[in-house]
Amino acid sequence: MPDTDPRQAGASVDAIADRILGAIWEHRLPPGTKLVEEKLASAFGVSRTKVRLALARLTHDGVLSTEPNRGTFVGSPSVAQARQVFEARRLIELAMVRELAGTITREGVARLRRNxxxxxxxxxxxxxxxxxxxxxxxxxxxxxxxxxxxxxxxxRELCSLTCLVIALYDAPGMPSCPHHEHTEIVDALEAGDGELAARRMAVHLEHIEGTLRLEMPAEVAVDFDALFR
Ligand SMILES: [Zn+2]
Known part of the structure; x- marks a missing residue:
């Protein structure tokens, strides 16, 4: 019996990083999970060096956080960071679809519809x-x-962080992306209407943010007298 899985023996640093990222995207690795090099090295059947490099790449991408003397963890965005993620996405994605409506090819539309x-x-x-x-x-x-x-x-970084935000703050039973809205964005792009696509993207991002419970106050003033006296 070989002691490594032959399918993974040659896994590259990028392939390892992609699989860890995929697990985060699929909510199989929850925010805050500690990632132990030895365990991952044995799971992937690769050296610890490769795992360390993969974790470093994901840390650099903003998906993992490394704490001195404690280790590497799946990121766990705060409420304030979650708000910033959506603010950044609004700035980028509205402009992105506005422009894309003028340049998208038939093949591009087909790829979006396939997704x-x-x-x-x-x-x-x-x-x-x-x-x-x-x-x-x-x-x-x-x-x-x-x-x-x-x-x-x-x-890539913002979508990864959004996945973590959804895992942390999603109201149970709510869909992450109302899916007919993706169809409507593609329709606007196909029609070459950038303004409509941008408006639909704005509504869409608002809906995603709206399903999250981001209203938790960051700091609660605790009245210790009332609590313990
Ligand atoms: Zn979406």
């Missing part, structure tokens, strides 16, 4: 993990079609 169809199928079979991942990938695909590598990188 929407896959998401609908995973929703229909009640596969929550795949649904969350695909709904995030829709937004990454928009960035990809836009062709700006810097915006793609920013969107």
């Amino acid at each position: 929407v169809a896959l998401e609908a199928a995973s929703r229909a079979r009640d596969d929550r993990h795949a649904t969350i991942r695909l709904s995030g990938e829709f937004h990454l695909l928009l960035a990809q079609l836009g062709g700006n590598a810097f915006l793609q990188r920013a969107m």
Whole structure:
């Protein structure tokens, strides 16, 4: 018996990072989870060095946080950070679809529709993990079609953080992305109507943020006298 899984023996640093990121996107690795190098190295059948490099990449991407003497953890955005994530997404994504409406090809529209169809199928079979991942990938695909590598990188980080935010603050039973809204955004892009696409994106991001419970106060003044006296 080989002591490593042959399918993963040659896994590259990027492949390992992508699989960890995929698990975060699918909500299989919850926010705050400690990532132990030895355990991951044995799970992937690779050296600890490769795991360390993969974790460093994800830390650099803003998805993991490293705390001195404590280790590396899946990120756990605060309420204030969650608000900033949505603010940044509004600034980027509205401008992105406005521009994309003038440049998108028929093939681009088809790729977006394929994503929407896959998401609908995973929703229909009640596969929550795949649904969350695909709904995030829709937004990454928009960035990809836009062709700006810097915006793609920013969107990758923002979508990953959104997944963590949803895992932390989602009201139970609420869908992450109302899925007919993706269809409506694609319709506007296909029609070449950038303003309509931007308006629909604004409503869409508002809906996602609205399903979250971000109203928790960061600091609560505790009256210790009332509490313990
Ligand atoms: Zn969406």
